[in-house]
Amino acid sequence: MYSIRAGSVERGLTGEIIKRFEQRGYKLAAIKILKAPETLLKAHYADLAGKPFFPHLMAYMQSGPVVAMVWEGKEAVKTGRVMLGATNPLASAPGTIRGDYSIDIGHNIVHGSDSVESANKEIGLWFPEGVVEYTRPHVDALIYE
Ligand code: UDP
Ligand code: MG
Numbered sequence: 001m002y003s004i005r006a007g008s009v010e011r012g013l014t015g016e017i018i019k020r021f022e023q024r025g026y027k028l029a030a031i032k033i034l035k036a037p038e039t040l041l042k043a044h045y046a047d048l049a050g051k052p053f054f055p056h057l058m059a060y061m062q063s064g065p066v067v068a069m070v071w072e073g074k075e076a077v078k079t080g081r082v083m084l085g086a087t088n089p090l091a092s093a094p095g096t097i098r099g100d101y102s103i104d105i106g107h108n109i110v111h112g113s114d115s116v117e118s119a120n121k122e123i124g125l126w127f128p129e130g131v132v133e134y135t136r137p138h139v140d141a142l143i144y145e
Pocket of ligand 2: 114
């Protein structure tokens with residue numbers, strides 16, 4: 001589960017970020033733009049509640065709309081984290097989303113689930129209506145061997 005964060009939507013990076021996952025071959029299973037409610041963000045970031053940067057993180061995530069997405073495919077969580085880059089953008093390689101579009105850790109553009117377990121938890125929080133199931137017979141045959 002990914003969310004393009006508030007400042008990134010304002011900066012016009014939404015299409016650029018979506019494009020990277022599409023071009024890689026991942027399948028878009030859910031997407032929406034929303035102003036994330038505080039209750040949702042608190043559940044999403046429950047494990048970070050005691051951290052000193054938590055208030056800033058909550059303010060950043062509520063400073064405007066975010067775009068929540070679910071991308072599916074082989075190793076989508078692990079590879080997605082590589083595509084995002086390191087948590088601190090200054091340590092992110094050029095070519096990664098954070099490495100190409102951000103500088104400060106608190107404004108690092110995009111969230112990505114860190115494990116399949118957290119992805120499933122986060123998909124339940126952000127998409128209680130469920131994701132869209134469909135097949136891409138021709139495309140998948142060209143992407144996967
Ligand atoms: N964060 C921060 N300062 C820190 C660590 C994290 O502002 O010292 C922010 C940063 O935006 C990060 C988010 O909190 O993306 C969630 O932290 P996490 O450790 O889950 O990093 P991520 O999984 O996003 O790479
Ligand atoms: Mg995280």
